[in-house]
Amino acid sequence: xxxxxxxxLGGLFMLPxxxxxxxxxxxxxxxxxxxxxxxxxxxxxxxxxxxxxxFPFWLYLRNTxxxxxxxxxxxxxxxxxxxxxxARMRWRGRNFWFWMMLSTLMLPPxxxxxxxxxxxxxxxxxxxxxxxxxxxxxGNAFLIFLLRQFxxxxxxxxxxxxxxxxxxxxxxxxxxxxxxxxPAIATVALFSFVWAWTDFMGxxxxxxxxSKFTLAVGLQYFLGRHGEQWNLLMxxxxxxxxxxxxxxxxxxxxxxxxxxxxxxxx
Amino acid sequence: MTREQQxxxxxxxxxxxxxxxxxxxxxxxxxxxxxxxxxxxRVLNEPRWVGLENYASLLADRDYFWRSVGNTLFIMIExxxxxxxxxxxxxxxxxxxxxQALYRTLFYLPSVVPAVATAFLWMWVLNPxxxxxxxxxxxxxxxxxxxxxxxxxxxxxxxxxxxxxLWAIGGTMVIYLAALQGVPSHLYDAALIDxxxxxxxxxHVTLPHxxxxxxxxxxxxxxxxxxxxxxTFVATRGGPENSTMFYALYLxxxxxxxxxxxxxxxxxxxxxxxxxxxxxxxWRVSLRKVFQESVGV
Numbered sequence: 001x002x003x004x005x006x007x008x009l010g011g012l013f014m015l016p017x018x019x020x021x022x023x024x025x026x027x028x029x030x031x032x033x034x035x036x037x038x039x040x041x042x043x044x045x046x047x048x049x050x051x052x053x054x055f056p057f058w059l060y061l062r063n064t065x066x067x068x069x070x071x072x073x074x075x076x077x078x079x080x081x082x083x084x085x086x087a088r089m090r091w092r093g094r095n096f097w098f099w100m101m102l103s104t105l106m107l108p109p110x111x112x113x114x115x116x117x118x119x120x121x122x123x124x125x126x127x128x129x130x131x132x133x134x135x136x137x138x139g140n141a142f143l144i145f146l147l148r149q150f151x152x153x154x155x156x157x158x159x160x161x162x163x164x165x166x167x168x169x170x171x172x173x174x175x176x177x178x179x180x181x182x183p184a185i186a187t188v189a190l191f192s193f194v195w196a197w198t199d200f201m202g203x204x205x206x207x208x209x210x211s212k213f214t215l216a217v218g219l220q221y222f223l224g225r226h227g228e229q230w231n232l233l234m235x236x237x238x239x240x241x242x243x244x245x246x247x248x249x250x251x252x253x254x255x256x257x258x259x260x261x262x263x264x265x266x
Numbered sequence: 267m268t269r270e271q272q273x274x275x276x277x278x279x280x281x282x283x284x285x286x287x288x289x290x291x292x293x294x295x296x297x298x299x300x301x302x303x304x305x306x307x308r309v310l311n312e313p314r315w316v317g318l319e320n321y322a323s324l325l326a327d328r329d330y331f332w333r334s335v336g337n338t339l340f341i342m343i344e345x346x347x348x349x350x351x352x353x354x355x356x357x358x359x360x361x362x363x364x365x366q367a368l369y370r371t372l373f374y375l376p377s378v379v380p381a382v383a384t385a386f387l388w389m390w391v392l393n394p395x396x397x398x399x400x401x402x403x404x405x406x407x408x409x410x411x412x413x414x415x416x417x418x419x420x421x422x423x424x425x426x427x428x429x430x431x432l433w434a435i436g437g438t439m440v441i442y443l444a445a446l447q448g449v450p451s452h453l454y455d456a457a458l459i460d461x462x463x464x465x466x467x468x469x470h471v472t473l474p475h476x477x478x479x480x481x482x483x484x485x486x487x488x489x490x491x492x493x494x495x496x497x498t499f500v501a502t503r504g505g506p507e508n509s510t511m512f513y514a515l516y517l518x519x520x521x522x523x524x525x526x527x528x529x530x531x532x533x534x535x536x537x538x539x540x541x542x543x544x545x546x547x548x549w550r551v552s553l554r555k556v557f558q559e560s561v562g563v
Contacts, residue, residue: 002361009355010372016391016433017376019398023390032396078283091277092270101284104292106486106545108493110517111538112295114302114530117521119290138287169276198380200496205522219382220500230390237383248378252371259437260444 024048024234031231044231051235054226059211060218067132067203067214068196074136075143075192076185082139083147084173088159101141109201117205131206132199136192143188146258150184151177187258190251194244215240296538303531313528320532331533333508334516337424338491341512344428345487348438349480355435356442357468370443377436385500388430392416417502420509427497427510438483445479446472485548489541513537 018038023031027044030037052058085091086098120131154177162172178185203217213221222236248255267275278285303320305313324331359370379387392399394415403413416426449472457471473480495514498504504511504519517537521530 002358002363003365006358006363006369009358010369013373013376013433015398016387017379019391020387036398036401078287082281082284085277085280089273089277089280091273093274094277097281097285100288103545104288106489106541106548107292108489108514108537108541110493110495110514111299111534111541112291113517113534114521114527115295115298116291118298119295135287135291137283138291139281139284140287141284144284169280198382200380200382200499201518204499216380216382219380219386223382223386223500230396233386234390237379237387241379241383244378244380245375248375249371256440256444259440 020234020238023230024051024238026231028229028231047231047235048239051232052239054232055218055222055236056211057215057218057236057239060213060215063129063212064197064214064216067129068193070129070133071136071196072189072192074133074138075140075188078137078139079143079147079188080178080185081173083144083151084169084177086144087148087151088154088172088177089169101144104141105145113205120206126206127209127212128206129212132196132202136196140192143191147181147184147188150181154180183254183257186251187254190247190254191258194247197244299531299534299538302527303535305528307527307531309525309527316528320528321536324529324532324536330508330511330516334511334513337509337511338494338513341424341428341494342488342491344431344491345484347428347432348435348487349484351432352435352438352442352483353446353476353480355439356446357472359439359443360446373439374436377434379434381496382500384430384434385497388426388433389417389501392426392429394418417510418506420507423502423506423509427494427501430497441479441483442476445476449475482548485544489544492537492540 022038022040024047025043025045026037026040026047027042030040030042030044082101086094086101116131120126123130125131125134159172159176162176167175197214198216199214200216200220203214204220207213207217210221219236219240223233226232302313304315304317306316306319307313355373359366359373363369376384391397394400394403394413399414399416406413414422417423453471453475454467457467462470492513494512495518498510498512498515499518502510504515513533517530517533520526520533
């Protein structure tokens with residue numbers, strides 16, 4: 001009984017994805033047929049090649065990768081020390097700044113959008129990757145919180161013994177805590193990568209020159225110019241989605257850990 | 267320098283990256299937005315103080331501003347819907363069954379698809395002539411009912427987005443699943459001995475135990491609705507007839523299409539007040555409890 005319900009609902013959830021794949025393999029003339037065609041009689045694999053040629057896919061892939069990888073590096077460098085200080089160091093002001101950080105978790109990006117835009121514009125950074133990358137080097141409240149939660153689970157005695165050996169906090173963080181926190185670090189790296197990959201509003205606002213677009217903005221541009229070629233659109237959409245699906249399947253545990261540690265949707 | 271001061275210095279040095287980001291990208295922009303919301307500020311001129319004029323003109327703007335507020339409140343129906351669907355799916359996925367890992371993956375997968383791709387996938391799925399909505403419509407016509415045109419009809423366009431979002435409910439579902447797995451099994455055992463069955467178990471054991479998570483998700487959901495942007499920007503741009511002009515979209519248009527920075531900042535500040543209120547509510551009803559239990563601050 002439960003299996004029946006799960007299979008029926010699972011089928012319903014998979015239906016749009018199946019439809020996406022099916023459409024991406026339809027020849028132009030099969031696209032607008034009288035009846036629903038689930039599996040096209042001829043699989044038009046050439047749609048994929050055509051979709052990748054219709055917009056500069058490889059260029060956008062490169063742009064997206066540059067931004068996403070720099071974001072991952074920046075996020076790790078800028079989130080680990082604050083997380084350690086909030087979890088493991090005793091200092092005056094810690095609770096104040098920690099609550100301050102938590103209170104920013106809910107803040108919608110629209111609230112800070114314009115002054116941040118004007119700031120970057122006055123620096124001459126519009127149409128560069130800097131507005132999309134530099135903030136990653138300045139911490140992320142969610143991910144600091146996630147790492148802090150993980151650091152709290154380490155036994156205090158272990159850190160105490162390192163202290164007694166004369167290690168500084170800085171050394172303990174990088175030599176002891178970081179190697180032990182690999183699962184949490186993987187989660188943080190994964191989230192910052194996926195956010196950068198799927199971010200839409202940032203690139204939309206800061207990148208005007210179409211040679212600098214990311215995949216997300218490139219897709220929306222594609223839609224604007226080839227709105228009726230649903231087979232090519234679906235092919236392009238699948239190509240942009242596929243790496244995320246692979247990443248999710250490979251790193252499922254890291255995804256779920258991140259979501260459940262912070263109550264934050266991936 | 268005393269030890270205490272030294273510790274304090276190091277603490278602040280460790281959080282320096284975040285602290286800098288907080289000052290530059292949170293604190294300063296919130297204050298700047300407040301100031302700019304009292305000015306007439308377009309691209310070329312300097313900000314000129316106009317007092318409450320931006321707020322007054324927004325509050326008098328029925329066709330766009332109030333429409334965007336109304337539309338946003340309308341799709342807030344997603345919040346209770348996602349509680350019901352999210353918990354329902356999580357309960358199914360929490361049963362001890364073979365192949366559960368596969369089911370979990372299936373239900374989570376749609377939420378991995380980037381919002382831009384989700385938006386145009388659903389435009390095609392709900393295309394009334396050639397999409398998956400076509401057989402549904404021919405069925406409706408056969409029953410003597412009107413076909414549904416989804417995104418091209420002002421009366422149904424919002425429901426297209428609601429469906430789209432329920433489809434991508436994976437993240438919410440995983441949070442509920444984790445909450446369900448946190449309910450201690452001895453509570454169920456005790457209730458079973460007391461003769462509780464089915465709905466009674468859910469009502470008196472499961473729901474009270476996951477209540478803080480539900481409250482948290484509801485408030486997060488309300489704030490999230492005000493940020494609803496990418497899907498509508500890609501799929502409808504607010505149309506047809508402004509029926510999908512949501513708050514964040516109108517704010518964006520004021521800022522980057524009409525270049526009415528003053529108006530955009532006034533909208534941003536109103537959004538900030540809503541967020542403050544919601545955060546305060548979270549703090550009151552659940553966050554304090556959740557954090558004290560799990561964080562130990």
